[in-house]
Amino acid sequence: MSAHAPDFLYGTAWKEDRTPALTELALQTGFRGIDTANQRRHYFEAGVGQGLAAAYRAGVVTRADLFLQTKFTYQAGQDHRLPYDPAADLSTQVAQSMASSLEHLGTDHVDSYVLHGPSSGHGWTDDDVETWAAMVQERDAGRTRALGVSNVSLRHLEQMAATGAELPAFVQNRCFARLGWDRDVRTFCRERKIVYQGFSLLTANPEVFRHPLVAAIAARNRATLPPVVFRFAQLVGMLPLTGTSSAEHMKQDLASREVSLSDDEARAIESLVA
Ligand SMILES: NC(=O)c1ccc[n+]([C@@H]2O[C@H](COP(=O)([O-])OP(=O)(O)OC[C@H]3O[C@@H](n4cnc5c(N)ncnc54)[C@H](OP(=O)(O)O)[C@@H]3O)[C@@H](O)[C@H]2O)c1
Numbered sequence: 001m002s003a004h005a006p007d008f009l010y011g012t013a014w015k016e017d018r019t020p021a022l023t024e025l026a027l028q029t030g031f032r033g034i035d036t037a038n039q040r041r042h043y044f045e046a047g048v049g050q051g052l053a054a055a056y057r058a059g060v061v062t063r064a065d066l067f068l069q070t071k072f073t074y075q076a077g078q079d080h081r082l083p084y085d086p087a088a089d090l091s092t093q094v095a096q097s098m099a100s101s102l103e104h105l106g107t108d109h110v111d112s113y114v115l116h117g118p119s120s121g122h123g124w125t126d127d128d129v130e131t132w133a134a135m136v137q138e139r140d141a142g143r144t145r146a147l148g149v150s151n152v153s154l155r156h157l158e159q160m161a162a163t164g165a166e167l168p169a170f171v172q173n174r175c176f177a178r179l180g181w182d183r184d185v186r187t188f189c190r191e192r193k194i195v196y197q198g199f200s201l202l203t204a205n206p207e208v209f210r211h212p213l214v215a216a217i218a219a220r221n222r223a224t225l226p227p228v229v230f231r232f233a234q235l236v237g238m239l240p241l242t243g244t245s246s247a248e249h250m251k252q253d254l255a256s257r258e259v260s261l262s263d264d265e266a267r268a269i270e271s272l273v274a
Pocket of ligand 1: 010011012013014035036116150151172199200201202203224226227241242243244245246248249250252253
């Protein structure tokens with residue numbers, strides 16, 4: 001189901017008017033996975049679609065080369081620019097949000113459709129059960145190949161599993177080194193073959209950038225520190241996201257694939273500040 005997910009995702013949050021050009025640049029630079037959301041407050045999904053269209057026209061990629069991921073966001077996470085009727089029930093909101101995403105992205109299906117966050121920080125609620133069932137219907141109708149959840153705790157995932165619901169193919173979380181890089185959730189995912197997507201790997205972890213081990217690996221590879229963190233993430237089984245707006249950093253982040261890091265070093269980074 002998630003077999004063709006690439007090893008890096010380009011994140012399109014917070015780019016506003018630069019979204020089309022940066023999306024196109026990311027594709028030109030070599031990214032093949034794009035993450036967005038139908039949440040105008042933080043993402044300009046229609047702008048992502050414009051960037052994709054420009055890349056198709058220029059012959060950089062075709063739709064079939066890409067992994068496109070977007071999200072359904074509850075009203076509490078949105079501003080007034082809603083992609084659905086707030087008076088409609090949640091199942092209808094999911095269907096409307098998906099239809100709007102497909103229009104924005106100029107496609108008849110996405111590769112992954114993610115619940116942006118559960119309705120409560122404390123557990124998997126009846127609203128989440130209804131929303132997830134609607135997302136499963138979207139998948140069954142062929143409008144997404146796979147499903148995901150984001151901003152979840154182990155408790156959310158365990159409660160979700162306890163409802164007997166189909167589990168997601170992807171979990172997307174902010175990844176804090178001081179929490180063992182989200183060790184509990186990653187363990188849950190690994191045991192169930194769920195692909196863990198990590199974001200804020202750089203910004204959430206300033207302490208990692210001060211650590212001599214990371215600096216030594218970077219120096220040995222003649223690399224800067226961010227590619228070392230991304231390579232570490234891939235080696236411990238994560239699918240990392242970067243949202244860089246810099247052409248140079250896009251290249252560096254993709255070049256993290258070439259950073260050499262031993263298994264021992266990866267294990268050491270895993271417990272660096274936990
Ligand atoms: N599910 C959710 O709720 C959620 C929440 C947040 C984010 N996301 C997704 O994850 C994506 C990434 O977000 P993020 O929170 O990880 O942060 P981000 O927006 O990717 O920010 C990363 C920061 O690191 C810098 N950076 C990246 N590569 C670098 C390099 N090689 N050298 C130096 N600096 C570098 C960037 O600066 P430059 O621009 O100068 O390179 C930027 O300041 C978002 O766009 C979005 O798609 C999802």
